[in-house]
Amino acid sequence: MxxxxxxxxxxxxxxxxxxxxxxxxxxxxxxxxxxxxxxxxxxxxxxxxxxxxxxxxxxxxxxxxxxxxxxxxxxxxxxxxxxxxxxxxxxxxxxxxxxxxxxxxxxxxxxxxxxxxxxxxxxxxxxxxxxxxxxxxxxxxxxxxxxxxxxxxxxxxxxxxxxxxxxxxxxxxxxxxxxxxxxxxxxxxxxxxxxxxxxxxxxxxxxxxxxxxxxxxxxxxxxxxALLPAAQLLQLELDGEPDDVALQGLTGMKRVGQRLEIGVADLARDTGGVLAALAQRGVKVRGLATARATLEDVFLQLTGRALRD
CATH class of the missing domain: 3.40.50.300 (P-loop containing nucleotide triphosphate hydrolases)
Structure with missing residues (x-):
């Protein structure tokens, strides 16, 4: 050392x-x-x-x-x-x-x-x-x-x-x-x-x-x-636009048109559960990509998004 x-x-x-x-x-x-x-x-x-x-x-x-x-x-x-x-x-x-x-x-x-x-x-x-x-x-x-x-x-x-x-x-x-x-x-x-x-x-x-x-x-x-609630991200392309009721109860989710972004703690452990939950709601997934959190995500989580002088 x-x-x-x-x-x-x-x-x-x-x-x-x-x-x-x-x-x-x-x-x-x-x-x-x-x-x-x-x-x-x-x-x-x-x-x-x-x-x-x-x-x-x-x-x-x-x-x-x-x-x-x-x-x-x-x-x-x-x-x-x-x-x-x-x-x-x-x-x-x-x-x-x-x-x-x-x-x-x-x-x-x-x-x-x-x-x-x-x-x-x-x-x-x-x-x-x-x-x-x-x-x-x-x-x-x-x-x-x-x-x-x-x-x-x-x-x-x-x-x-x-x-x-x-x-x-x-x-x-x-x-x-x-x-x-x-x-x-x-x-x-x-x-x-x-x-x-x-x-x-x-x-x-x-x-x-x-x-x-x-x-x-x-x-x-x-x-x-590790300080973030979700350090990794599932990016899901949907087949069609589901109604809001079908997506209720999904935590850490952001919707942009026919795309969903869902924060997860562990991709390997949590991806299957997310896909199963969507299937149960009748939401069809056409494509899937993954991403990780960035340092900017950590920074904004800790210091907030309000403008500074």
Whole structure:
């Protein structure tokens, strides 16, 4: 069992009477991607800010492996953390390489090491041929990738990515995914916030869902799916349109014209019973397909469907 590289406990942050984060805790192991999900205003970015040291918590602690924390060695702690912020943070009129070297210099990197690392991270994000160009001339996706390079130049153990694919094209998005999977393979620990559920499904080993500043669920995807009343779905094409009376008493059912969707806990166990119940009601099934619940289903089950600011 790998030792946790980061442990956050009891994080709390309030702005006046509004509590943005309340008793949030999470842990992270080397080579693990932790998805941090939540509606707008749920406290994700505030949590990320407290973990990386940009926001001072009102209560709680964040500790790295070996006992290092912001309280006992702020500079040493921050050298082991890399941050890709939600808003692009670059000097638009400095060449790409100079942006990277500037961030590296802030971490006290030796010039010869910094030059080598700048080459490495530019190659990783596919910008070696644009090293002398200014970000002002870059597309949104290129700026995002350069932001990632700046966060990686000092070779941190823990990387925090706050919605790193917001507003980028599919090609840049896939390139970012490849970068993150490479980092994971190299043993880096990543915390990834996103509003795109399919990204979390693809990348995250474990997921923490926050709402109104609190953790409402955490675990692997399989563990989160188990929270749903029905984690699997029968999709039935009907022969004709049965009347509503024939369908009464079928739980977990949604009807769309001549198609029924029925949630079940176990496809192998429950499909036969559903088909038998329909046959008894005189409902003829012409075709059958199956599907599983998605992370979006879990997310909406836990946080509701109401619009957020």
């Amino acid at each position: 790998k030792q946790d590289v980061l442990v956050a406990q009891g994080l709390r942050k309030a702005y006046g009477d509004r509590v943005a984060v309340h008793e949030v805790g999470l842990s992270l192991k080397p080579g693990e991607v932790l998805g941090l999900l939540g509606p707008n205003g749920a406290g994700k970015s505030t949590t990320v800010g407290m973990i990386c040291g940009l926001t001072v918590p009102d209560a709680g602690t964040v500790t790295l492996a070996g006992g290092l924390s912001l309280g006992n060695d702020e500079a040493g702690y921050k050298r082991r953390i890399g941050l890709v912020p939600q808003d692009i943070a670059l000097y638009e009129e400095l060449p790409a390489r100079m942006n990277i070297e500037l961030f590296g210099a802030l971490y006290g990197m030796a010039p010869e090491v910094l030059k080598r690392r700048a080459d490495e991270v530019l190659a990783m994000v596919g910008l070696s041929d644009r090293a002398a160009d200014k970000p002002a001339t870059f597309s949104g996706g290129m700026k995002r990738r350069l932001n990632i390079a700046c966060a990686l130049v000092h070779d941190p153990e823990v990387i925090l990515l706050d919605e790193p694919t917001a507003g980028v094209d599919p090609q840049s998005r896939n390139a970012i995914f490849d970068n993150l999977e490479t980092l994971k393979s190299a043993g880096k620990a990543l915390i990834y916030t996103t509003h795109y559920m399919e990204e979390a499904e693809r990348l995250a080993d474990r997921i923490v869902i926050v709402d109104h500043g609190r953790v409402v669920a955490s675990g692997t995807q399989a563990e989160l799916f």
